[in-house]
Amino acid sequence: MRDWRVGGGTLADGHDADAATPAPGKQTLVGDMQLAQGGMATSEGGQLFSGPDPAMTATIPSVATPDKKTDKNYEDSMGVTKAITDKAMVPVDGVNGKSFVAKGIAGHKDGTVTFTFDRAFLGTYDYAAAGKKVLGVHVAISAALAGCGEHKDVKLIQVLRNFTKTAGAVTAADPGTAKRRERSGTSDANAKSKGWRVDGLDSDTTPFYVSDDLYGNHGSDTEAAKLRDTPGNWDTDRNVGKEFRTCAVSYANGAGVVLACVDWGYYIDDAGKASFYPATPTAYAGAVSELTDAAARWDGIAGNTKANLKP
Amino acid sequence: MRRALALAVLAACSAPGHDSKDSTMTNTSSPTNGDLVAQVRAAVTAHVPVDLLEARIREKPIVDTTKGFKLDQLKRVNFVEDPDHPDEQLALANARAIIYWDRHVAGDSNPHVVGVQQRSDGTTAIFFSVILPP
Numbered sequence: 001m002r003d004w005r006v007g008g009g010t011l012a013d014g015h016d017a018d019a020a021t022p023a024p025g026k027q028t029l030v031g032d033m034q035l036a037q038g039g040m041a042t043s044e045g046g047q048l049f050s051g052p053d054p055a056m057t058a059t060i061p062s063v064a065t066p067d068k069k070t071d072k073n074y075e076d077s078m079g080v081t082k083a084i085t086d087k088a089m090v091p092v093d094g095v096n097g098k099s100f101v102a103k104g105i106a107g108h109k110d111g112t113v114t115f116t117f118d119r120a121f122l123g124t125y126d127y128a129a130a131g132k133k134v135l136g137v138h139v140a141i142s143a144a145l146a147g148c149g150e151h152k153d154v155k156l157i158q159v160l161r162n163f164t165k166t167a168g169a170v171t172a173a174d175p176g177t178a179k180r181r182e183r184s185g186t187s188d189a190n191a192k193s194k195g196w197r198v199d200g201l202d203s204d205t206t207p208f209y210v211s212d213d214l215y216g217n218h219g220s221d222t223e224a225a226k227l228r229d230t231p232g233n234w235d236t237d238r239n240v241g242k243e244f245r246t247c248a249v250s251y252a253n254g255a256g257v258v259l260a261c262v263d264w265g266y267y268i269d270d271a272g273k274a275s276f277y278p279a280t281p282t283a284y285a286g287a288v289s290e291l292t293d294a295a296a297r298w299d300g301i302a303g304n305t306k307a308n309l310k311p
Numbered sequence: 312m313r314r315a316l317a318l319a320v321l322a323a324c325s326a327p328g329h330d331s332k333d334s335t336m337t338n339t340s341s342p343t344n345g346d347l348v349a350q351v352r353a354a355v356t357a358h359v360p361v362d363l364l365e366a367r368i369r370e371k372p373i374v375d376t377t378k379g380f381k382l383d384q385l386k387r388v389n390f391v392e393d394p395d396h397p398d399e400q401l402a403l404a405n406a407r408a409i410i411y412w413d414r415h416v417a418g419d420s421n422p423h424v425v426g427v428q429q430r431s432d433g434t435t436a437i438f439f440s441v442i443l444p445p
Contacts, residue, residue, distance in 0.1 A: 077383065078384075128380070128384070129373070129374060129385055129442065130373065130444075131413060131422065134444055136445070176391075176443055177389075177391050179391075201387060201389060202391055211386075212386055212387075214386070215386075215387060231444075232444055233444045234420050234444055236420060237444075
């Protein structure tokens, strides 16, 4: 086993020159000690595992931190701001601004993960990148930890499935691309939680949703993790939807421990009416099989950084 | 010989079944699909600067990052391989500027686009892609 520092070089004698070099935005003053004591990503069998991120602990700003992206920055970039102003997208009653709390986290009876839908809107917006209108939802979800013991840092993994309804029953729908089918286990007759896949672009190789601060941030016990997403379908599509499981994962003990998840999604009926699906999100402690099965499938795909979730 | 080869390549890309609307070559102010692809290819071959492509092609692009659309806004766009052009894909991570147009391919609600990517080294290349809903 070889140790690697996330975003940096290999340690030598417990000291890493890179860590002492001021990086834009922050400088880790106690980085050497932390790195020597843990907080490492590890490589096994040529595969880099995602360990706790040393940059997220005990860092002291030494250089002006670039402005963190806000929900408004994201909404402006997605064309959602105009849709909200024009009332083409409207707040989802009972969800927008509401919190959903998972209790009893990872063996900590009083531990909680609070998922807050800072933003939850439903409707149509102009998707500038495609020059078309999209009908769907816009969410900005925060995940705040409290009393979770050793689990102080979290990353968000989101899984989803496309679905349709047949005679009122929900069935998995084709996800649209070969890569998504591979991630969904489409061609595997024995696939568990078939249809569910880790959310990401076809080109993504990391299982974590946040790859850029426009789309959110990882979290800690002092800062909520954040995820911004605006999924939908073309506004001409009917009887289509997506279900999501957004999960907070801690790597405090090496393998990923799923602290809690929240379920949400949307559905567009035959008449073109969109609704939040389920109508009210559900938050719960621990992992759900859709997540662990999809993550295991993800881990089996060559070239992917493994989610490495604890069973 | 070289001219014949160029004509053959253009003809191949215009053949029915390759691009469903590529076969009509007209000289109108709003290019057809085939005309659009041919114009974009010709512009790349002629090394037309990326910021002048919109004026050269004479059709409004969906996106032109030289005219204010930020590259960052494309980071999580679901660009997938166009099955008609698997060898000419977008490499967003290595792009300095991008411009693309809708090819208006019938029978698919997902936009099929043709465009030009300017790489970080300044070179340009044509690309084809299909955009999925977010």
